[in-house]
Amino acid sequence: MSILMTFRIALKALNRNKMRTALTMLGMIIGVGAVITMVALGNGAQVSIEQQIQSAGTNVIMVNAGNFSAGGVRQGQGMSNALTPEDADAIREVPGVQYAAEGVFTGAQIVAGNQNWFTMVQGTNVDMPYIKSWPIEEGQFFTPSDVTSAAKVAVIGTTVRDMLFPDGTDPVGQIIRVRNQPFKIVGLLTSKGQTGVGQDQDDVIYVPFTTVQKKLRGITFIQNITVSAFSADNIRQTADAIAAVLRVRHKIQPGDSDDFMVRTLEDIAAVRTETTRTMTALLASIAGVSLLVGGIGIMNIMLVSVTERTREIGLRLAIGARGSDVLMQFLVEAVVISLLGGSVGIGLGYGLSQSLTQFLQWPTYVSAQAVLVAFGFAAGIGIFFGFYPARKASGLDPIEALRYE
Numbered sequence: 001m002s003i004l005m006t007f008r009i010a011l012k013a014l015n016r017n018k019m020r021t022a023l024t025m026l027g028m029i030i031g032v033g034a035v036i037t038m039v040a041l042g043n044g045a046q047v048s049i050e051q052q053i054q055s056a057g058t059n060v061i062m063v064n065a066g067n068f069s070a071g072g073v074r075q076g077q078g079m080s081n082a083l084t085p086e087d088a089d090a091i092r093e094v095p096g097v098q099y100a101a102e103g104v105f106t107g108a109q110i111v112a113g114n115q116n117w118f119t120m121v122q123g124t125n126v127d128m129p130y131i132k133s134w135p136i137e138e139g140q141f142f143t144p145s146d147v148t149s150a151a152k153v154a155v156i157g158t159t160v161r162d163m164l165f166p167d168g169t170d171p172v173g174q175i176i177r178v179r180n181q182p183f184k185i186v187g188l189l190t191s192k193g194q195t196g197v198g199q200d201q202d203d204v205i206y207v208p209f210t211t212v213q214k215k216l217r218g219i220t221f222i223q224n225i226t227v228s229a230f231s232a233d234n235i236r237q238t239a240d241a242i243a244a245v246l247r248v249r250h251k252i253q254p255g256d257s258d259d260f261m262v263r264t265l266e267d268i269a270a271v272r273t274e275t276t277r278t279m280t281a282l283l284a285s286i287a288g289v290s291l292l293v294g295g296i297g298i299m300n301i302m303l304v305s306v307t308e309r310t311r312e313i314g315l316r317l318a319i320g321a322r323g324s325d326v327l328m329q330f331l332v333e334a335v336v337i338s339l340l341g342g343s344v345g346i347g348l349g350y351g352l353s354q355s356l357t358q359f360l361q362w363p364t365y366v367s368a369q370a371v372l373v374a375f376g377f378a379a380g381i382g383i384f385f386g387f388y389p390a391r392k393a394s395g396l397d398p399i400e401a402l403r404y405e
Contacts, residue, residue, distance in 0.1 A: 006325070010333040013305075021337065024301045027294025028341025028381070029348060032374045034290045036349020039370040041356070044363035046277070059098075060131065061227040061239045063091070063246070066259040081221040082250055082259045085209075088225045090245055096229050096238035099127035102209045103224040106216055110164060110205065111177040117163035121178060121205045123212030124226075129189075131228040139172040139187035142208055150210040154178075155187040157202035179216060183207065239264050288377075294341065295381040302334050302389035313396050327394035334386020335379060342378025346371055 014021045065083040088102045104123040109116055125147050129136065142153045154176065156164075161171045171185045192201040213219050229238045243262045250259055306313070313326055353364040 006328050006332050007336070009329055010336055013329075013333060014336065020301060024297055024337055025341035025344070027297040028291070028338050028378055029294075029345040031288075031291035031294040032342045032345025032378055033348035033352060035288060035374050035377070036346055036366060036370060037352045037356070037364075039374075040349065040353035040364040040366045041362065042277075042281075043365040043367055043370070044353075044357070047365050048363040059229040059232045059235050060264065061229060061235065061242065062261075062263045063087075063225040063227060063242060064261045064263070065221070065223050066257075066261055081219070083222050083225065084220070085222060087246060087249060088222070090249055091225060091227060091242055094238065094241045094245055096231070096234050096241065097227055098230045099131045099228040101125045101127040101131055101226045102222045103226055104209050104212045104217065104219070104222045106212060108178050108216070110160065112164035112174060115164045115166065117160060119160055119203050119205060121207060121212060121216065123209030123216075123222075124206055125209060127228075128206060128226065131226055134192065135190050137188045137190040138170070139185070141187050141206075147208040147210055150208060150214045152181060152183045152211060152215070153186045153207065154183045155189060155206040156185055157189050157204045158191040159200055159202040160205055161188060178205075178207075181215060235264055291377060291381060295338075295385040298334055298337055298382065299385040299389060301337075302330060302386055303392070305333070306330065306389050306393045310396065313393050317396065323394035326396075327390045330390035330393045331383065331386050334390065335382035338378045338382025338386075339375075342375050345378070346374060349374070 063083070065081070085102050088100050091097055092100045101124045106121050106123075107118065108121050109118050110121075126141060126144055128134070129141050136155070137158075139155075141155055142151065145151075146153050156171060164176065165171050165174070171188055174185050175182050176185060177183070189202070189204075189206075194200055209222060213222075227238075227242065229235045239262050243258070243260075246260050246262075247258065252258060316326060317323070350366050353366050356362045357364050
């Protein structure tokens with residue numbers, strides 16, 4: 001018997017009991033829909049985390065000033081004054097380094113007209129928007145000549161804009177006061193929102209690092225250097241090369257502790273991604289129970305179908321049908337139920353995922369791989385749970401089957 005004929009017979013048999021077929025498919029629909037939705041939630045969380053890591057900077061390496069001891073008291077990270085702008089210049093020459101930005105910061109009360117706001121004033125250079133992939137919404141970032149001349153210019157985040165100009169005034173070109181010194185706003189950064197730990201990235205003011213050094217703090221050292229590597233593949237090697245250069249520049253002897261710290265976002269990203277993968281696997285496993293229940297439902301109904309159609313099976317065997325033909329017929333019926341239920345379940349899962357995103361603002365992502373895996377599992381469950389009833393049907397004795405009441 002041809003496979004096409006087998007499919008036609010299977011569809012006719014299923015069509016005779018529409019309600020029972022629909023209820024049997026319901027288990028597969030719920031199971032596949034649940035798997036698609038749970039995996040979409042896990043994938044959405046992973047994509048969201050990756051975007052947060054991306055927003056923090058592309059292939060970022062952080063070089064921070066270390067600590068120093070005074071009278072046996074260790075002062076902690078960032079207290080050392082050994083990191084200098086010349087160190088940043090040396091780091092720019094390290095192979096694998098794309099951008100490097102000096103960093104020095106101070107907290108200050110910012111005043112604009114009759115409004116004021118306390119925020120962090122970050123001193124940096126012109127490479128920072130490239131390192132953090134942070135475009136300008138209005139105006140422009142300050143220029144290299146502004147850094148060289150320690151100009152009193154500022155680029156602000158949207159939170160600072162909202163606090164200082166609540167009436168909607170265009171901040172670009174406005175004058176603000178930082179510790180009673182006038183600064184001209186030359187640019188407004190696009191909004192980035194909060195980080196994964198709840199820090200408002202838009203609550204910031206960027207000014208030339210030389211301005212913070214000379215006019216706000218009166219220092220010659222810097223507190224950190226933010227570095228962007230050309231590729232994520234060699235970020236660890238680049239970080240090691242930076243550490244080696246700084247050890248030579250700071251004349252640190254073998255065995256002595258560094259007076260700086262080199263960190264990458266690679267470790268943070270790896271931990272978060274692994275956690276999300278674990279949660280995705282857990283959610284998918286829980287949803288997979290629904291698929292198992294659906295498969296058991298298919299086996300149950302197919303066993304009932306074999307019992308109900310015993311005389312039909314006996315007649316087919318008596319007129320020359322082979323056991324393999326009967327086996328194939330019932331197996332195809334089980335697979336058809338699974339695939340139809342799986343198809344509807346995929347649509348249900350996609351719809352639920354979109355609903356979660358639209359109404360609850362939960363990030364979801366339905367990948368093609370998840371759809372294919374769910375569809376494959378549906379077919380596999382149909383074959384696995386349909387094989388025993390089909391095998392039982394094909395093994396019936398024709399004479400006994402014809403006599404069955």
